[in-house]
Amino acid sequence: xxxxxxxxxxxxxxxxxxxxxxxxxxxxxxxxxxxxxxxxxxxxxxxxxxxxxxxxxxxxxxxxxxxxxxxxxxxxxxxxxxxxxxxxxxxxxxxxxxxxxxxxxxxxxxxxxxxxxxxxxxxxxxxxxxxxxxxxxxxxxxxxxxxxxxxxxxxxxxxxxxxxxxxxxxxxxxxxxxxxxxxxxxxxxxxxxxxx
Ligand code: ADP
Numbered sequence: 001x002x003x004x005x006x007x008x009x010x011x012x013x014x015x016x017x018x019x020x021x022x023x024x025x026x027x028x029x030x031x032x033x034x035x036x037x038x039x040x041x042x043x044x045x046x047x048x049x050x051x052x053x054x055x056x057x058x059x060x061x062x063x064x065x066x067x068x069x070x071x072x073x074x075x076x077x078x079x080x081x082x083x084x085x086x087x088x089x090x091x092x093x094x095x096x097x098x099x100x101x102x103x104x105x106x107x108x109x110x111x112x113x114x115x116x117x118x119x120x121x122x123x124x125x126x127x128x129x130x131x132x133x134x135x136x137x138x139x140x141x142x143x144x145x146x147x148x149x150x151x152x153x154x155x156x157x158x159x160x161x162x163x164x165x166x167x168x169x170x171x172x173x174x175x176x177x178x179x180x181x182x183x184x185x186x187x188x189x190x191x192x193x194x195x196x
Pocket of ligand 1: 015016017018142143175176179
């Protein structure tokens with residue numbers, strides 16, 4: 001039996017860093033973002049639906065032009081919902097397939113909008129990577145080289161990270177050093193090994 005651990009957080013809370021630590025420890029990671037990008041690049045049925053919804057220009061040279069698509073949906077909840085309705089089922093199909101063929105005792109499901117898209121129902125437990133807003137803002141500005149206004153807008157477009165933390169089965173606190181983050185991942189791995 002495989003234990004499926006959902007992994008989520010808020011933008012720049014450290015989810016990708018945690019995901020890399022799991023991989024480094026030999027834990028397979030199913031990466032929803034990577035799957036989404038692959039679908040946009042290759043799935044012609046999805047591409048056709050996106051063109052019908054957002055115009056022919058969203059597909060260029062056989063691939064979805066992600067910046068063009070992003071421009072159309074950013075700050076437009078209705079368009080974003082439409083985009084998710086088109087891509088969501090295809091992403092879920094691939095994730096479910098990867099879950100079925102997973103042959104490890106522990107597999108991480110790395111899903112940025114895990115709770116928003118109700119992926120917790122497919123997980124045995126969910127870990128949330130948490131930082132307080134001020135630190136999230138600082139790290140987001142530094143990583144993306146954006147202004148405080150842009151960073152605040154990005155954070156505000158997501159569900160509240162404190163609410164996700166409250167729902168989590170495991171909280172990974174990323175307010176300390178990278179070494180402290182690493183230690184928590186190792187401890188969580190130990191804990192999950194004993195659960196099996
Ligand atoms: P997410 O995947 O949640 O958007 P990242 O893993 O990319 O977040 O982390 C956001 C930024 O913060 C990155 O630039 C990363 O290098 C940095 N970072 C992550 N954890 C720490 C930490 N403990 N201390 C300092 N910087 C960190």
